[in-house]
Amino acid sequence: MKLDAKIPEGPLAEKWSKHKFNLKLVNPSNKRKYTVIVVGTGLAGSSAAASLAELGYNVKAFCYQDSPRRAHSIAAQGGINAAKNYRNDGDSVQRLFYDTIKGGDYRAREGNVYRLAEVSVNIIDQCVAQGVPFAREYGGLLDNRSFGGAQVSRTFYARGQTGQQLLLGAYSALNRQIHEGKVEMFSRHEMLDVVTVDGKAQGIIARNLVTGEIETHAAHAVLLCTGGYGNVYYLSTNAMGCNVTAAWRAHKRGAFFSNPCFTQIHPTCIPVSGDHQSKLTLMSESLRNDGRVWVPKTKELAAQLREGKIKATELKEDERDYFLERKYPSFGNLVPRDVASRNAKEMVDEGKGVGTSGVAVYLDFADAISRLGEDAVRAKYGNLFDMYYQITDENPYKQPMRIYPAVHYTMGGLWVDYNLQTTVPGLYALGEANFSDHGANRLGASALMQGLADGYFVIPYTLGDYLATIGPKAIDVKHPAFTETKKAVEERLQKLLSLKGNKTVDEYHRELGKIMWEYCGMSRSEEGLKKAKKLIQDLKTDFWKNAIVLGTNEEFNMSLEKAGRVADFIELGELMIDDALDRNESCGGHFRVESQTEEGEALRDDEKFAYVAAWQYTGENKPEALHKEDLKFENVKLSQRSYK
Amino acid sequence: MSGNMNLTLKVWRQPNGNTKGTFVSYPAPGISPDMSFLEMLDVVNEGLVKKGEDPIHFDHDCREGICGMCSLHINGRPHGPKQAITTCQLHMRSFHDGETIVIEPWRASAFPVIKDLAVDRSAFDRIQHAGGFVSVNTGGVPDANAIAIPKPVADEAFNSATCIGCGACVAACKNASAMLFVSAKVSQLALLPQGQPERYQRAQAMVNQMDTEGFGSCTNTGACEAECPKEIKITNIARMNRDYFTANFFKEEA
Numbered sequence: 001m002k003l004d005a006k007i008p009e010g011p012l013a014e015k016w017s018k019h020k021f022n023l024k025l026v027n028p029s030n031k032r033k034y035t036v037i038v039v040g041t042g043l044a045g046s047s048a049a050a051s052l053a054e055l056g057y058n059v060k061a062f063c064y065q066d067s068p069r070r071a072h073s074i075a076a077q078g079g080i081n082a083a084k085n086y087r088n089d090g091d092s093v094q095r096l097f098y099d100t101i102k103g104g105d106y107r108a109r110e111g112n113v114y115r116l117a118e119v120s121v122n123i124i125d126q127c128v129a130q131g132v133p134f135a136r137e138y139g140g141l142l143d144n145r146s147f148g149g150a151q152v153s154r155t156f157y158a159r160g161q162t163g164q165q166l167l168l169g170a171y172s173a174l175n176r177q178i179h180e181g182k183v184e185m186f187s188r189h190e191m192l193d194v195v196t197v198d199g200k201a202q203g204i205i206a207r208n209l210v211t212g213e214i215e216t217h218a219a220h221a222v223l224l225c226t227g228g229y230g231n232v233y234y235l236s237t238n239a240m241g242c243n244v245t246a247a248w249r250a251h252k253r254g255a256f257f258s259n260p261c262f263t264q265i266h267p268t269c270i271p272v273s274g275d276h277q278s279k280l281t282l283m284s285e286s287l288r289n290d291g292r293v294w295v296p297k298t299k300e301l302a303a304q305l306r307e308g309k310i311k312a313t314e315l316k317e318d319e320r321d322y323f324l325e326r327k328y329p330s331f332g333n334l335v336p337r338d339v340a341s342r343n344a345k346e347m348v349d350e351g352k353g354v355g356t357s358g359v360a361v362y363l364d365f366a367d368a369i370s371r372l373g374e375d376a377v378r379a380k381y382g383n384l385f386d387m388y389y390q391i392t393d394e395n396p397y398k399q400p401m402r403i404y405p406a407v408h409y410t411m412g413g414l415w416v417d418y419n420l421q422t423t424v425p426g427l428y429a430l431g432e433a434n435f436s437d438h439g440a441n442r443l444g445a446s447a448l449m450q451g452l453a454d455g456y457f458v459i460p461y462t463l464g465d466y467l468a469t470i471g472p473k474a475i476d477v478k479h480p481a482f483t484e485t486k487k488a489v490e491e492r493l494q495k496l497l498s499l500k501g502n503k504t505v506d507e508y509h510r511e512l513g514k515i516m517w518e519y520c521g522m523s524r525s526e527e528g529l530k531k532a533k534k535l536i537q538d539l540k541t542d543f544w545k546n547a548i549v550l551g552t553n554e555e556f557n558m559s560l561e562k563a564g565r566v567a568d569f570i571e572l573g574e575l576m577i578d579d580a581l582d583r584n585e586s587c588g589g590h591f592r593v594e595s596q597t598e599e600g601e602a603l604r605d606d607e608k609f610a611y612v613a614a615w616q617y618t619g620e621n622k623p624e625a626l627h628k629e630d631l632k633f634e635n636v637k638l639s640q641r642s643y644k
Numbered sequence: 645m646s647g648n649m650n651l652t653l654k655v656w657r658q659p660n661g662n663t664k665g666t667f668v669s670y671p672a673p674g675i676s677p678d679m680s681f682l683e684m685l686d687v688v689n690e691g692l693v694k695k696g697e698d699p700i701h702f703d704h705d706c707r708e709g710i711c712g713m714c715s716l717h718i719n720g721r722p723h724g725p726k727q728a729i730t731t732c733q734l735h736m737r738s739f740h741d742g743e744t745i746v747i748e749p750w751r752a753s754a755f756p757v758i759k760d761l762a763v764d765r766s767a768f769d770r771i772q773h774a775g776g777f778v779s780v781n782t783g784g785v786p787d788a789n790a791i792a793i794p795k796p797v798a799d800e801a802f803n804s805a806t807c808i809g810c811g812a813c814v815a816a817c818k819n820a821s822a823m824l825f826v827s828a829k830v831s832q833l834a835l836l837p838q839g840q841p842e843r844y845q846r847a848q849a850m851v852n853q854m855d856t857e858g859f860g861s862c863t864n865t866g867a868c869e870a871e872c873p874k875e876i877k878i879t880n881i882a883r884m885n886r887d888y889f890t891a892n893f894f895k896e897e898a
Binding site (some may be wrong): 047049051054066067068069070072074075084086120125126127128130131133134135136137138139140141142158159161164165168171172174175178179181184187210237239240241274276278279281282327332386387390393456457460502506507546550555556558559615644 | 659660676678679680682683684686687690693694696697698699701703704705706707708709710711712713729734735737758759762764765766768769772773774775776777778779780781782783785786787788789791792793794795798799801802803804806808809832833836839840
C-alpha cells in the first residue's frame with residue numbers, strides 16, 4: 001500500500017488556506033443527519049466534540065473517567081505555545097514552525113508543522129474567550145514564559161496548571177453542547193474495538209465500566225483522541241488509567257502505527273523512591289526558566305552526598321558542575337528535553353548522581369530565590385513546590401530539588417494524513433494519539449497546542465470533506481460487522497476472565513515496564529533490543545497462561561479493565577522494539593548507541609532514515625509489515641541539531 | 645526495611661448500589677512511609693488479588709492531585725488528615741505504626757455509591773451542563789489581548805477556577821451542600837469580562853440544577869473551605885448568592 005500523506009501542493013505558507021478552500025463542505029441542514037463518535041475527552045477530544053457539535057453534527061463522546069474533565073490533559077503544567085509575538089522578541093509563525101521541526105530532529109512533516117504554528121495564534125484567542133484565566137501582567141495583558149528549544153518567550157500559562165485550565169475551557173464548551181443536546185456523553189465507558197464496514201470505520205464497541213454491558217455505537221466517522229501510550233513503561237507521568245487499547249484495537253483493524261519507538265523521556269521528574277511506586281510526577285519544564293541543573297564535580301563529593309555526610313547547600317560554587325550551562329552555553333538549562341535527559345543520565349552513569357539511590361541530579365532555585373525573592377518564586381511555581389514537598393518531604397525553597405528523567409509523552413501514534421485520517425477511511429486520530437507533528441522529540445508546551453489545534457481548528461474542516469463524500473445515509477447497524485465485532489470483544493473478555501493463574505496483572509505490567517525502560521528507554525542498542533524482543537514474547541505467552549483476572553464481566557471490575565490494557569501494552573511493546581531496531585540512527589528521543597557523534601550527541605542518518613515508519617498489523621504473532629513515508633524538506637535545511 | 649509500619653484498615657465494602665455495604669478489616673503490614681495513600685491501597689489490593697479476593701475499588705487517575713478523581717473519607721475527613729491536598733498526594737508518613745485507618749466513600753445522597761469507595765459524581769457534571777460555560781463558538785473570537793483584565797481580577801478568577809471537582813466540599817458538609825463547588829465556577833466567570841453577558845442566568849441555572857440534584861442547603865459552617873484540597877474560598881459562595889438573588893430580583897432581565 002502506498003501511503004499518501006495528502007500534503008497540499010504550493011508554498012508552505014499557503015498550503016492550509018488552499019486546502020481549506022478545496023475541501024468539500026457539508027450543507028448546514030445536512031450536518032444534523034451525521035453522527036460522529038469521539039473517543040477520549042482530553043484537549044483534542046473535548047475541543048473536537050464541542051466544535052463539531054457547534055457546527056451541527058450529532059456527537060457521541062466517550063471517556064473512561066467518571067467525568068470528561070478528568071482526562072489526563074488536566075495534568076499538563078507548564079504552558080501552551082503560540083506564535084503571537086506579544087513580546088516583540090522576534091517570534092513568528094515561521095520561527096515556531098522552524099523551532100518545532102528542528103526540535104523534532106527533522107522527523108516531522110513540514111506541512112503539518114507549519115499548519116500547527118499557523119493556527120496556534122487562534123487557540124489562545126479561543127481559550128481567552130471561553131474564560132480561561134491565563135497569567136497576566138499588571139497592565140492587564142497576557143504574560144509569557146520561555147520553554148526549552150526556543151529563544152523567544154511564546155509560552156502562555158496559567159500558573160503551573162495550564163492543562164487544567166485549558167481542559168476546563170474545552171470541557172465547558174463540551175458542556176454547552178451536551179446542554180444543547182448535540183453531544184451525548186458516555187462517561188465510565190471504554191472503547192474496546194472499532195467496527196469497520198467495507199473498509200470504512202462506522203462505529204465502535206464500548207464497555208460500560210459500571211455495568212459491564214457491551215454496547216454498540218454506530219457513526220459516520222470515528223475520532224480517536226485517546227492520548228499516548230507512555231504507560232507501556234509502567235512508570236510514567238501518565239495517569240494510571242492512560243492506555244493504548246483504543247489505538248491498538250484500531251491498529252489491529254487496519255490503522256497503521258507510526259514511529260512507535262519515539263517516546264519522550266522528560267528530564268525533570270521526581271525520582272523513584274521504592275518498589276511500591278505506582279507513577280512518577282513531573283516537575284514542569286517551566287522550572288528550568290529559573291532552576292539550575294547541577295551535580296557535584298567529583299564522584300567523591302557525590303558519594304558523600306548520597307551517604308548524607310554533607311548537604312547539597314554546603315557545596316561551594318567550584319564544587320558544582322552546572323553541566324547543561326557548561327556544555328550548551330547558548331540554550332543552557334533550556335535545551336530540549338531529549339538533550340537534557342540524556343545528559344542527566346550521563347552524569348548518573350558517571351557516578352555523580354545524588355539522593356540516596358544515586359539516580360538523580362539537582363534542580364536548584366537558590367539563585368532565583370536570592371534574585372527574585374521567595375515570594376516571587378512562590379507566585380510562579382508555588383503549586384509545583386508544594387507537590388514536591390508533599391511527595392519527598394523535602395523543602396525545595398531551602399534545598400535543591402532532586403530530579404531524574406521519566407517517560408512523559410509519546411511522539412509516535414497512529415499514522416494520519418494531512419486530514420488527520422488514519423489508513424482506515426472514516427477513522428481519525430487527534431492529539432497525542434496520532435504521530436504527526438513532533439517528529440522524534442516534542443518541544444515543551446507543544447502538546448497542548450497540538451491537541452487543541454487538531455480539535456478546534458483542523459478536524460472541523462477536514463472531517464466535513466470525508467462526510468460530504470460518503471453522504472448522510474444512515475449507518476446500517478444491522479450489518480453483520482457490528483455483531484461480529486461485538487462477539488469478538490465478548491470472547492476476548494471471557495478469555496481474560498478465564499485466567500486463573502498465580503501472577504497479578506500488575507506484576508506483568510511492572511515486568512514489561514522494566515524491560516522497556518532497560519532496553520528501549522533513554523538509550524537503545526541492537527543487542528539489547530533483540531534481547532528485549534524475546535523477553536516480551538515470553539512475557540506475552542506467560543501472561544495468557546498465568547495471569548490472575550478476577551470477577552465477572554457484569555460488574556465494576558478493575559481487575560478485568562487492567563488485564564485488557566496490559567495485554568495490549570505487551571503487544572505494543574514488541575512493536576516498539578521492532579521499530580527501534582529498524583531505525584538504526586539516533587534522532588531526538590530515540591538514541592541508538594551505535595549512532596552518535598564524538599561528543600555523544602544523537603547522530604541522524606538522513607540518507608537512510610528520513611522517513612516515517614508506518615507499521616501494518618498482519619495477524620496474531622506475525623511480524624508486522626513496515627511501510628515508509630518519505631519525508632521531504634523543501635523549506636528547512638537538515639542540519640545537525642546544535643544548542644551549544 | 646526499617647521505619648515500615650504495620651497498619652489495620654477498616655474499609656467500606658459494598659458490591660454495588662443495590663446491596664447494603666459494611667466495614668471489613670484488612671491488615672496492611674510493612675507499609676513504607678514514602679508510599680502515597682493510594683500506593684498503600686495498591687499493595688493491599690495486590691495481596692487480595694493473590695488470594696483470589698475482589699480488590700477494594702476506588703476512583704483514582706492522575707495521582708498528582710489535579711484530576712479530582714480520587715476521593716476517600718479517611719478517619720472522618722475528606723482526603724485525610726492533611727490540609728490542602730488530595731488523597732493521592734497524602735503520604736503514609738502522616739500515619740504511625742499500629743494505627744487503624746477508617747476508609748469510607750463520600751457520603752451524600754446526590755453521590756450514590758457505585759462500588760466500595762467509588763461514588764457517582766455525575767450530578768456535578770449536570771450542574772456544569774446547566775450553565776458552566778461562556779456561549780462562544782469555535783472561531784470568530786477577538787484577539788486574546790483585545791480586552792485587558794487587571795491582574796488581581798485574573799488571579800482571583802484563577803483561584804476560583806482551580807477547583808478540581810472532587811466533591812470533598814460536599815462530603816465535608818453536614819448538609820451535603822454543593823455550594824462551594826458551584827460557586828467556584830460561577831465566580832470564575834462572574835469575575836471575568838468574558839462571563840458578563842450570561843452572568844446572572846448562569847448563576848440561576850446552575851443553582852437550580854444543584855437543587856434538582858438533591859444537594860443540601862448551605863448553613864455557613866465553613867467545613868467545605870476547611871477541607872477543600874485546592875483551598876477554594878467560601879467568599880465564592882457569597883458572590884454566587886449575590887448574583888443568584890440579583891437574577892431572581894430582576895427576573896425579566898435575567
